[in-house]
Amino acid sequence: MSGGPSPAGAVSKVHLPALDGIRCLGFLLVFAHHAGPQGAPVVGRAFQNMWAGVDVFFTLSGFLVTWLLLREEDRGLASTGTRRFSLVRFWIRRALRIWPLYFAATALFVFALPQLPSAWEVGPTAGSQQHADLVGTYFAPTCAFLMNGAVILHGWPAGPIGPLWSVSAEEQFYVLWPLAMFVVPHAWRRRAIVFTVLAATVAKVWLLAGDYEYQAHYVNTLVRADAFLVGAWIAILWNSDVRIVPPRWLGPALVAAAVALLALPPVATRGVVTGMTGYLLLDGVAAGILVMALDATTPLARVLSTPAAVWMGKISYGLYVFHHGAITLTDRVLEHVGFGHRGGFYFIARGVLALAITLALAVISYHAMEKWFLRLKDRFT
Numbered sequence: 001m002s003g004g005p006s007p008a009g010a011v012s013k014v015h016l017p018a019l020d021g022i023r024c025l026g027f028l029l030v031f032a033h034h035a036g037p038q039g040a041p042v043v044g045r046a047f048q049n050m051w052a053g054v055d056v057f058f059t060l061s062g063f064l065v066t067w068l069l070l071r072e073e074d075r076g077l078a079s080t081g082t083r084r085f086s087l088v089r090f091w092i093r094r095a096l097r098i099w100p101l102y103f104a105a106t107a108l109f110v111f112a113l114p115q116l117p118s119a120w121e122v123g124p125t126a127g128s129q130q131h132a133d134l135v136g137t138y139f140a141p142t143c144a145f146l147m148n149g150a151v152i153l154h155g156w157p158a159g160p161i162g163p164l165w166s167v168s169a170e171e172q173f174y175v176l177w178p179l180a181m182f183v184v185p186h187a188w189r190r191r192a193i194v195f196t197v198l199a200a201t202v203a204k205v206w207l208l209a210g211d212y213e214y215q216a217h218y219v220n221t222l223v224r225a226d227a228f229l230v231g232a233w234i235a236i237l238w239n240s241d242v243r244i245v246p247p248r249w250l251g252p253a254l255v256a257a258a259v260a261l262l263a264l265p266p267v268a269t270r271g272v273v274t275g276m277t278g279y280l281l282l283d284g285v286a287a288g289i290l291v292m293a294l295d296a297t298t299p300l301a302r303v304l305s306t307p308a309a310v311w312m313g314k315i316s317y318g319l320y321v322f323h324h325g326a327i328t329l330t331d332r333v334l335e336h337v338g339f340g341h342r343g344g345f346y347f348i349a350r351g352v353l354a355l356a357i358t359l360a361l362a363v364i365s366y367h368a369m370e371k372w373f374l375r376l377k378d379r380f381t
Contacts, residue, residue, distance in 0.1 A: 005033055012380045014111060014197070015304075016058075016293065016296065016301075017292065017298075017303075017304070017305040017310045018293035018296065018301040018304040018305045019024065019060065019064070019293060019313070020304075020310040020311075020312075020313025020314055020316075021293065021301075021303070021304025021305055021306070021309035021313055022056060022060050022289060022290065022293055022304060022307065022313070023057070023060065023312075023313035023314075023316035024304070024308075024310070024313040025053070025055040025056060025289070025309070026054070026056035026057040026060070026310040026316070026320075027053065027312065027316045027319045027320055028053070028270045028312075029050045029051075029052060029053025029056065029324070029331075030051060030053040030163070030320065030323070031053075031319075031323050031327075031354075031355065031358070032050045032052065032351075033047060033048070033049075033050035033051045033053065034323065034324055034381075035323075035325050035327050035347070035350055035351045035354050035355075036050070036347060036351070037344075037347045039344070040347075045262065045263060045264075045265070045266070046054065046263070047353050048266045048267075049261060049262045049263075049264060049266065049267070049278075049368055050158040050262070051267070051314040052184060052262075052282055052285070052286075054166050054341060055224075055282045055283075055285075055286050056286050056289060057166065057170070057320075058166075058169070058170070058224065058227035058228050058231070058286070059227055059230050059283075059286035059287060059289075059290055060172075060231060060286075060290060061170055061173065061174075061228060061230040061231065062177070062228035062229055062230065062231025062232040062235070063231030063232065063238075063290055064231075064235075065173070065174065065177060065178065065232070065235075066150075066177070066181070066232040066235035066236065067235035067238060067239055068084045068090075068184065068230065069178060069181055070235065070236065070239040071239070072085035072086070072090075073085050073186075074239070076232060076335060081313070083186055084182075084332065085178075085181075085182070086206045087178055087179065087182055089380045089381075090174070090178055091178075091328065092377075092380045093175070093377045093380050093381065094171070094174045096330060096374070096376050097317075097373070097374065097377055098167065098170075098171060098174075098244060098316045098317075100370065100373045101318060101321060101365055101368055101369065101370055102164065102167055102321075102336060103143070103365065104365075104369065105161075105321045105322070106139070106142050106143065106161065106164065109123060109159055109160050109161040110134060110135060110138075110139050110142075110161065113159070113160070114126040114128075114131050115160075118316055119332070119336075120332050121332075122159065122325050122329050123158060123159020123161070123325070123328070124158045124159055125161055130158045130159075131158075132159055133158070134159065135156060136159070137154050137157070138154070138161065139210070141168075142161065142168070142368070145167070145168040145171040145172060146165055146222060147161075147165045147167075147168040147187055148165040148166075148168045148169050148172075148219040148220065149168075151165050151215050151219050152213075152215050152216055152219060152220065153341045155213070155214050155215065156215070157250070160203060160322075160325030160328060160330075162325040163321070163324050165219050165319070166219075166320075167321075168221075169219065169221040170223065172221045173221060173225075173228050176221075176369040177228065177229075177232065180192060188350070189236060189284060190233065190236060193229045193232060193233050193236075195231055196225050196226075197225065197229055197230075199222075199225075199241075200222065200223055200224065200225040200226050200274070201226065201276075203220075203222065203223045204217050204223055204276060204279060205272060205273070205276060205300045207220075207223065207307075207326075208271060208272045208275040208276065209271075209272050210269065214267055214268040214270070217275070218267055224307075226279070226283055227282065227286065230283050230286060230287045231286075231287075231290060234287065234291065234294075235315060237375075238294065241374045244295070246288075246291050246295050247294050250288055250291065250292060250294065251298070251299070251300070253288070254285060254288040254289065254292070255301075257281050257284050257311070258285050259282055259286070261278060261281040261282065261285060264277065264281075266280050284311070288351060301369055312359075314360040314366075315359075315363060315365075315366045316363075317361030317370070318361065318363075318365040318366055318370065319359070319362045320356055321362075321365075322357075322358050322361040322362060322365070323354070323358045326354045326355075326357040326358040327354040327360065329354075329357060330350050330354040330357060331350065333353065334346065334349060345357060
């Protein structure tokens, strides 16, 4: 790291195309986790661990939220002499980005899809006990962005609503971290991050050592705070007079860490040592991807900046929300056309068709609904 541009000169950096590419990468990892052959020899464990894409999203969110609020503070300091940002405007922007698709998808998954004929069920059929549990146990927490808490208490819900737990976790972060930034003095924020990460680490060790289901640490926002705060720490550095330059060894180290992460036992079977190793590798890989993406000269940044990656990154919210249902729908289609054997060709056909359906749904969602709310969001910038 070396001296670099001042915060005022760093405004345009947030528009790096590679940041959209990171969203694309995060989605593709999660998609591969759900669509891939998790039971296959050799490669199955890698697919089991590709849920790590969720942490890529978390770290990017931590970076972007922190950097945007710091930029707003810098503008306030330059114009009024007061280092402040508007919590209300920030929360309105987040609501306009997250809420429309989130609540539309929740209604679709809980009330509309269960009406499909049983032969085409994508989730629990209306009238079944599973559907009664979905409505009675998960619907209210999901609407309150507490779905991850419901997963901890009751296990995973049936149907395509499951991935929304991470949206709940992000929404909780959007409430708690900006509030902490608003209250904690500027000079104390790095210490607050260190304290919170240490507390999250202690909580992880305690939960991994105890007789708890893996969801207790896997979907817990406070326990997973390090995933968000690693990105926040990078944002604080990037907004200061420190220029982040990826060292030459970072690329090979990132590849080695990613391979080691994918080779670990599944998250549900990890003990204290393998569990903490996995979470440390997750933080390191997510941080390394972000640091390399911020330097447009790195090979990874160039890959993440390709038009296809940027385009998928822009619609990644819809891709993430719809992919699980699209995979289940693809299974039904393949069953109806006679693909009963789950061999290599089956999973290739499954991946291609499910990705095509997911892309179609995300494009429709973005152009028919999301972009109209994004235009409203800009009014509160």
